[in-house]
Amino acid sequence: MYKRTAIFILLLLIPVVLAAQKAKPKNDSNYDDRLLHFGFSMGMNTMDFMIKMKPGSQYLAEVTSLKPGINIQIVTDYRPSTYLDLRFLPGVSFGQRNLDFYDNDRSKIGTVQIPSSFLEFPLLLKAKGMRLNNSRPYLIGGLSLRYDLAGKTSIGDEVAIPIINKADFNYEVGAGVDFYLPYFKLTIEAKMSNGLRDVLNHNASYPLPFTEAFNGIESLRSQMWTLSFHFE
Numbered sequence: 001m002y003k004r005t006a007i008f009i010l011l012l013l014i015p016v017v018l019a020a021q022k023a024k025p026k027n028d029s030n031y032d033d034r035l036l037h038f039g040f041s042m043g044m045n046t047m048d049f050m051i052k053m054k055p056g057s058q059y060l061a062e063v064t065s066l067k068p069g070i071n072i073q074i075v076t077d078y079r080p081s082t083y084l085d086l087r088f089l090p091g092v093s094f095g096q097r098n099l100d101f102y103d104n105d106r107s108k109i110g111t112v113q114i115p116s117s118f119l120e121f122p123l124l125l126k127a128k129g130m131r132l133n134n135s136r137p138y139l140i141g142g143l144s145l146r147y148d149l150a151g152k153t154s155i156g157d158e159v160a161i162p163i164i165n166k167a168d169f170n171y172e173v174g175a176g177v178d179f180y181l182p183y184f185k186l187t188i189e190a191k192m193s194n195g196l197r198d199v200l201n202h203n204a205s206y207p208l209p210f211t212e213a214f215n216g217i218e219s220l221r222s223q224m225w226t227l228s229f230h231f232e
Contacts, residue, residue, distance in 0.1 A: 026131075026133060026134055026180065027134050027180045027181060027182050031180070031185045031232060032079070032082075032128075032131070032136075034079065035078065035079055036076070036077070036078050036079070037077050037232060038074070038075060038076055038077070038232070039074075039075035039077070039185075039230055039231050039232030040072075040073065040074055040075060040230075040231055041071070041072070041073040041074075041075055041089060041091070041228050041229065041230045041231070042070070042071065042072055042073075042228070042229055043070070043071040043073075043189075043226050043227055043228030043229060044068055044069070044070060044071070044226065044227050045068070045069040045070065045071050045093055045095055045224055045225065045226045045227075046066040046067065046068060046069065046095070046224070046225050047066070047067070047069060047095040047096065047097050047116060047222070047223070047224050048063050048066060048097065048222075048223040048224070048225070049063050049097060049099065049220050049221065049222065049223065050194070050195070050220075050221040050222075050223050051063075051217060051219075051220055051221075052217070052218045052219045052220075053216055053217060053218060054216050054217070054218045057216035057217075058103060058104040058212075058216070059101060059102065059103055059104070059109070059212060059213040059216040060101070060102040060103075060104075060106075061099055061100070061101050061102075061213060061216070061217055062099075062100055062102075063097050063098060063099060063100070064098070064100050065098060067095060067096045067097070067098065068095075069093060069094050069095025069096065070093070070094055070095075071091060071092070071093040071226055071228060072091050072092055072093075073089040073090065073091030073092075073120075073122075073228075074089065074090055074091060075087065075089055075230055075232055076088040076089070077126075077232065083127060083128045083129075084125065084126065084127060084128070085125075085126040085128065086123070086124075086125060086126075087122075087123075087124045087125075087126055087140070087142075088121075088122070088123055088124075089120075089122045089124070090119075090120070090121050090122075091119075091120055092117065092118060092119060092120070093116075093117075093118045093120055093146075093224070093226075094115075094116070094117050094118075095115075095116055095224075096113060096114065096115045096116065097113075097114045097116070098111050098112070098113050098114075099111065099112045099113075099114060101210060101213040103213075109209050109210065109213055110209060110210065112163070112210065114163055114164060115150050116148050116150050116164070117148065117149040117150045118146045118147065118148055118149070119146070119147045119149065120144055120145070120146045120147075121144065121145045121146075122142060122143070122144035122172060123142050123143055123144070124140050124141060124142035124144075124172060125140065125141060125142050126138050126139075126140045127139045127140070128178075131178075131180075134179060134180040134181070135177050135178065135179050135180070136177065136178040136180075137175070137176070137177050137178075138175065138176055138177070138178065139173075139174075139175050140172075140173070140174050140175065140176065140189065140191065141171070141172060141173045141174070142171070142172055143169065143170065143171055143172070144169070144170045144171075144172055144193060145167070145168075145169055145170075146167070146168045146169075146170060146222075147166055147167055147168075148164055148165075148166045148167075148168070149166075150164075161204050161205075161206065161207075162201050162204055163200070163201055163204060164199050164200065164201065164220075165199045165200070165201055168195050168196075168197060168199050168222055169195070169196045169197060170193045170194060170195050170196060170222065170224075171193070171194055171196060172191055172192065172193045172194075173191065173192055174189055174190050174191030174192060174226075175189070175190060176188055176189030176190065176191075176228075177189075184231055184232065185230075185231075185232045186229065186230070186231060187228075187229070187230035187231075187232065188227075188228075188229060189226075189227070189228045189229075189230065190225075190226070190227055190228075191225075191226045191228065192223070192224075192225055192226075193222075193223065193224040193225075193226070194221065194222075194223050195221035195222035195223065196221070197221070198219040198220060198221060199220055199221065199222055200214075200217055200219065200220035
């Protein structure tokens with residue numbers, strides 16, 4: 001967790017480094033002058049869980065390794081002022097989380113694989129800095145609604161169990177840099193998304209040996225880290 005946070009903070013510092021560039025000829029464009037423009041986005045993600053165990057639980061659950069996933073989005077950008085954009089980026093994201101369970105002796109009970117296929121609807125506010133040469137740093141944040149089309153997984157020989165509730169709300173924060181190219185604008189953006197609600201289905205009937213381990217979870221909130229490439 002701490003290593004991923006440190007990497008995210010380093011990505012936030014990229015705009016500061018770009019601000020030290022010397023002046024160069026600018027590529028002429030009207031991207032920032034349009035009231036409304038569109039584009040598309042592709043990116044990579046890693047999905048995680050923020051897990052809180054019940055007090056006194058004899059079990060531990062954690063995501064010990066992150067699996068790469070992909071994001072595809074449509075970009076709709078509305079510019080209400082010079083340094084602010086309102087962005088709506090509906091799309092899909094695919095990924096998987098492997099939830100490892102341990103008993104109080106740190107002996108591994110087993111692993112539950114939880115694949116997710118999200119429909120997502122982020123509404124974000126983009127605060128832009130001043131353009132320098134052919135780049136412009138920015139910060140971004142907002143809220144996102146996600147709906148998991150999967151949310152079920154097979155445990156052993158059991159039938160698929162609805163482990164995760166389908167609907168989730170998230171807050172998102174990140175930073176990026178717009179690069180102005182001769183014919184389009186390329187944006188590289190790093191973003192963190194944290195769930196606002198417990199998504200674990202506490203009413204599911206989990207098979208052995210996971211019954212007590214799942215019952216020991218007080219809350220399970222989603223977390224996602226993304227690196228996106230926007231083309232506008």
